[in-house]
Amino acid sequence: MKTKYIFASFLFSSLAFVGCAEMDTFPEGSTITGEQKEEVGKMDPTKIEARVNAIFAQFNQYMPNTGALGRERHNDIGYPSVMLFTDANGNDVVSDDNGYNWTGSDLDFTDRSQTSLEGQIVWNDMYSIIYASNNVISGIDPASTSATDQYYLAQGLSARAFSYWVLAQLYQFNYKGNESKPCVPLITEENMEAAEKEGCARATVKDVYTKITSDLTEAIGLLEKAKVARKDKRYISLAVAYGLSARVYLTMHEYALAATAADDAIEAASAENIVPGGMTDINKPTFSNIEEKNWMWGIIVNETDGVVTSGIVNWPSHMGSFNYGYANYSGGKQINKSLYNSIPDVDPRKGWWLGSNLRSVNLTAAQQALMTDYGYGAYTQVKFAPYNNVLETATNANDIPLMRVEEMYLIKAEAEAMSGKDGKGTLEKFMQTYRYKEYTVSGGANVQDEVFLQRRIEFWGEGLNWFDLMRLNKGVDRRGGGYPNDNMIFNIASNDNILLWPIPEVEIQSNQALTNADQNTPGTTPEAVADN
Template sequence: MKIKYLIITIASLAFLFTGCNDLDTLPLGNDVTSKQKEETYMLNPERAEAGVNAIFAQFNQYMPNATALGASRHNDFGYPSVMLFTDANGIDVVSDDNGYNWTGNSLDFTDRVYTSNEAQIMWNNLYALIYTANNVIGPIDADTDDPQSQYYLAQGLAARAFSYFNLVQLYQFNYVGNQSKPAVPIITDENSDVAALEGAPRATVEEVYTLILNDISSAIGLLESAQEGGVTRADKRYFDLAVAYGLRARVNLTMQKWTEAAADATKAIAETSAVPTGLTEANKPAFMDISEKNWMWGIIISETDRVVTSGIVNWISHMGSFNYGYANFSGGKQINKALYNSISDTDVRKGWWTDADGVSANLTKEQQETIDSYGYDPYTQVKFAPYQNVMKNSTNANDIPLMRVEEMYLIKAEAEAMNGGGNSTLVDFVSTYRDPDYSFSSTDAAEIQEEVFRQRRIELWGEGLSWFDIMRLNKPVDRRGGGFPNATMVFNIPAGDPLLLWRIPQKEIIANPALNEEDNNPSAPTPTPVADI
């Protein structure tokens, strides 16, 4: 089955769409038109709703790649695996490469071997989202005037845009200067049948970004119409107008379309009901519940989800410091020491991590005793609270943030500065919500961009976004002075090094007739450790 081979081998995905694929043909092989399929959806709205729910169920999966890998992996749990791998590739989420740390291959970049489990998980998870999105998009007429159908179509288009936006940044360097370089195969609802038989080549960076912008812009228009028709999202797991604008703001920022990025971030702030946490709210562990007022979009986790009942095969098991999980035995996750030391003592976020003595001013006596009892190293994160704020909780049902309103202010600040707009948005945001004594006097665009990068590293730490900043800003992976406990993990990989790109998995090269070994990103040697600072 070629291209879809890797996706359809995921048992959960095949199960989710057993009831959807039968829309494609009528008895005797007659083709069903898009209009007929949409009418079927409208007559059976539960079918369309199930298709949309399948997209967001895909974000939270228990070992969805076990069949494809031929093994059970405790770092295989849907999109949060992507977050975990990319954060470990970077410079700010520090951890000890030991027997309990499931991100060791991403720490030392052996995940770039195209037979690695991580390479397969990364590719499968994002193309599985695309597959589910295509199954929602295909049956709905693009020109539908039914508000409910518009809403469903917008969910599919926005999810597809999100997935390709991740892929294009992982498999090729930043947009500007690389538009004609190969990115990833484009599989849509329109070409999936042909691709399944004939394969699909790597599209260019320009082609992928064109699809992304078309999809997310269409989703914005559809969500506006659906909203006017009285249809809105049920909860924050779904896209609404603000999240769609926020996603397009990310895309435009990455493309260095500063005017558009600033405008979209401004629209996202205006459309969302989310507001930043303030000085008296950000000074305690949180980031566990989608109801938190600064969350725009996230993954909702239920106590009955298999990732939760597994106990430890979930994101917070690896990331959390207060709850029961792998973090207790691996030594947890620390912040880059140099970055921590750059944070002002008057910034409430400094308490999101313990200090050199293992203490955080943000913690209650019980919370501090919990951290002490686990014996974590200095600079350990205490940003992410345990489920229901119960110390040493073994029920790891934390919701996972995918977009917070604070990010929109930082996108707006960077884009305005790069467009000649100065530093007022940056200074206003940080001084109002994070550090009352904050000041930043430079009006130089490049210097403001660098300061926004530092602020993003602090604000969005551990939320699966830092790697994409490294790639879009063409930064090196310089871990010197970061406090990495293993000398073998201290690297200074220059920007543009081929090693920074992920490689298409070997199984996909074999299964896709339109790809061969020469079409893959080049194999690069694992990095050589350097002397620490």
């Protein structure tokens, strides 16, 4: 017999980690009903503000799933866990599968077991954001003329859309051609109470994307009316909402709409003084502070956060090269060797990694000496600076990028090319202005393929590459990538179900609307192939 619906039990638990229990209780400790929550929100706007803050608190968590997993995991850190897992699944973030590497299960796809801890982390983390978003949306009258209400409602709608966009590409193949296939349970403010009692079936891909696009359309309208300036870049501005729309439409292959949304995002970002990083901005380790001029949206990390005070249970610990953490012992993260070799020497981004000579022109003498002293190998990343640029720091309080404005230029170029406009010219102008002056798209090159190449370089390690592999039906081909473990060299077809995450077994057992028949069909366990 099915037990209590799992969304509620896990998600109430996750909210407890962010100290937001006051959202759902009176001072006396009695539970507030749904109707009472709405009334409290009207009387006390700080309650709604607390709910909004709870959304973004979910992105940065210290082992939020310990109770659900029955153990502590040092790769359990909120949304950056999803970034680490998916990057390791792909072709471009290379690492050694050793005792200090917490992404070993993602490298060999054993994370695709329906009982895997990584699978439970991904599911719980994304639905935690959805639950917190629904909690905001349910407490605000959509017809409210209050600018504050409109701004807060837009936060909930946009964050929910982002979460479903992520889930849709993890649990089903790309939108185009798969519209009628099962995706994920679609939980909104309208059915969340019923879902807790009765469960919720998987919605179709089309239904999920319909909700995503409608949420973002509504959020954009609200932000345009509200004209409320966000306190900082952890919140979603008009530029970010347009940026999310651009991502979604690109994923759906709605290229004309993607080009328009990207253009709108660039314009709105400019109004916030957000512009691409130039050649002298990126020719050094950076990407660690949300105040950098090219960041549109990110995760703000404070020195007092649990992930930081833990020392090693944080994103820089796993990803960084200059700071103290797991990377010091695991050998760090490397770029795909073939991808590195495709970058011209005049491109300052080539210095984001050590070359075959174990050096980078982007480094100071002290930075180079540290990389040498730690014995990092060829192609190791030096893209991400340590916190406050302090070498060997154990204070891993780096902010984490979720969206940079450079992405909007690349989306615009691809989408224009795919909808019959001059995407080539857009791409060349961007690259020549902000990356290197000699850049051109060769005569017979496919602009979409060229943008894909530039996205692989530009957003390496930022948790975006997996979504490109899925939307473009690329599969996973690690041949020639320089993987140190021969048994991790795969060539996985783009339609192999191993690319899809299974619904966690505990969700199948607890969700009354799901049975084993609703599980994704298991894929083929990858077998190593000969390297190039």
